[in-house]
Amino acid sequence: MIRMPMTRSVALALSLALFAVSAPARAETYRMDVIIFVDLWASGSEAGTPPGAPQLKGAIDLDDVAKLRAAGIEILPEDQFALMDQYNHLRYSKQFKPLMRLAWTQKDPPQERGPALHIRIGGSADGATPPLVDGSIAMLLSRYLHLDADLAYQQDGQSWALDERRKMRRDEVHHLDSARLGILAQVSKAGGGADDTTP
Incomplete structure (x- = not known):
């Protein structure tokens, strides 16, 4: 059998192919900016439910x-x-009142519900006065980026839930809402450029 000599270009191509197969996936970091707000003009025709404990499994306090x-x-x-x-715009609106603004970066968000941020707005530290908003929000990444929100707004002994998972297109502002509570959110590639093609 005649062996053909391997050229340097072929050897280099094979080496790069092997490296691509064996190299670990590059960690990706994303950024999420979120505004949580309440609709002051929300119709009272959609009654809330008695306040209940939010689902906080895996939720991390913002100061931890x-x-x-x-x-x-x-x-x-x-x-x-x-x-x-x-x-x-929300701050100077007569209809809407922003309750919180929050931005964070996250390396390699999970595909399914993993670490989440515990959102608690208002209320007393000793628990005597319940929070105005309690729950969690999380960034997820499967084929697409998602924002997973599980929040409850409480007022006058009633509670309104905002429980939604929304697919997020990068660098676009998305609106999630319920009968009383709303979220504006934008996800972007942390430090990424315009040539990045990740959804």
Whole structure:
């Protein structure tokens, strides 16, 4: 059998192919900016339900830096918040009232419900006064990026849920809402450029 000499270009191509197969997947980091707001003009015709305990399995408190870091999550300072135009529009609106603005980055979001952020707005630390909003939000990544929100808004002994999983197109502002509570959210590639093709 005659052996043909392997050219340098063929050897290089084979080496690169083997490296591509054996190299671990590159970690991806995404950023989420979220505004949680209430509709002050919401119709009273849609009655709420008696307040109940939110589902908080896997939810991490926003001030638990160690657990957040272990989950690949970093809460960004308020001066880095990206949706200030939208926040100010809600702030000066007569109909809507922003309750929280939050931005974070997350490395390799899970495909299914994994680490989530515990959202608690208002209420007393000792639990004597219930929070106005309680629940969790999470970033997920399967084929597409998703925002998974499980929040309850409580007022006057009634509770209204915002329980939705929304597919997110990068760099677009998305609106999730319920009878009383709403979310504006935008996901982007942390440090990514315009040539990135990830959905």
